[in-house]
Amino acid sequence: MEVDGGDGMDSCTSTHIPHERFLPNKSSDEIVEVSVMMSRAMYAQLMQQTFQSPKGYPMPPRSDGGYAAADLGMKIACGFEMIYQMKKRNGLGGKGGTWEVYRESLDKNGYFDGLLPGSKDYKRLMQNAQDYYRKSSLHYRESEILSAPVRRIDDILSQPFSVDEFKGQEIPPSDDDSWLYNGEDELNAALSERQQEMEHYNMNHKKNNISEIHLVKHIP
Numbered sequence: 001m002e003v004d005g006g007d008g009m010d011s012c013t014s015t016h017i018p019h020e021r022f023l024p025n026k027s028s029d030e031i032v033e034v035s036v037m038m039s040r041a042m043y044a045q046l047m048q049q050t051f052q053s054p055k056g057y058p059m060p061p062r063s064d065g066g067y068a069a070a071d072l073g074m075k076i077a078c079g080f081e082m083i084y085q086m087k088k089r090n091g092l093g094g095k096g097g098t099w100e101v102y103r104e105s106l107d108k109n110g111y112f113d114g115l116l117p118g119s120k121d122y123k124r125l126m127q128n129a130q131d132y133y134r135k136s137s138l139h140y141r142e143s144e145i146l147s148a149p150v151r152r153i154d155d156i157l158s159q160p161f162s163v164d165e166f167k168g169q170e171i172p173p174s175d176d177d178s179w180l181y182n183g184e185d186e187l188n189a190a191l192s193e194r195q196q197e198m199e200h201y202n203m204n205h206k207k208n209n210i211s212e213i214h215l216v217k218h219i220p
Helices: 040-048 067-093 097-108 120-134 137-157 178-182 184-212
Strands: none
Touching: 040 067, 040 178, 040 184, 067 137, 097 120, 097 137, 120 137
């Protein structure tokens, strides 16, 4: 389950999502009820986020008994959509975490020689660095890795299916979430757990990227 895709975003609009893969086509007929399992930390993070539904997204009135579930489903769908589009852009450009680490290594090794970002010479050196990176095997591997989830998702979504397959299924009742509103200690513990998970992931991800990079001190 991926929650970070919607973190820090106030809305999920066509500006952020040019080609929708996970969102319904403005019809409530495409929406079905399913059961989703997640940790308390992830649930608390999603529930606390203020997230405006995309224009045209079919949502029930706030007075509807199923609004909370619909709102949660909308957030998850938007998160998946934004992650998909981000991975797709990064895959096409081949600029993921390894590019960022590579660029930082250029700064640390004095490649830009104190030039002001945005200046003519800085842009020239940056363009040379990008050209060098795109021709490297690292760029090819990064593009393949970043594109793999997109290709897998496209393959899954291209399979024939019918909304009717999901209708009429018995959905277990939702777990009690009173701890989210009445147990401040439990809520803080859940959010702290989620924060630690994210920090651990980011630290390991950066370490893996650094281990793959060969620092280059000079690029013609």
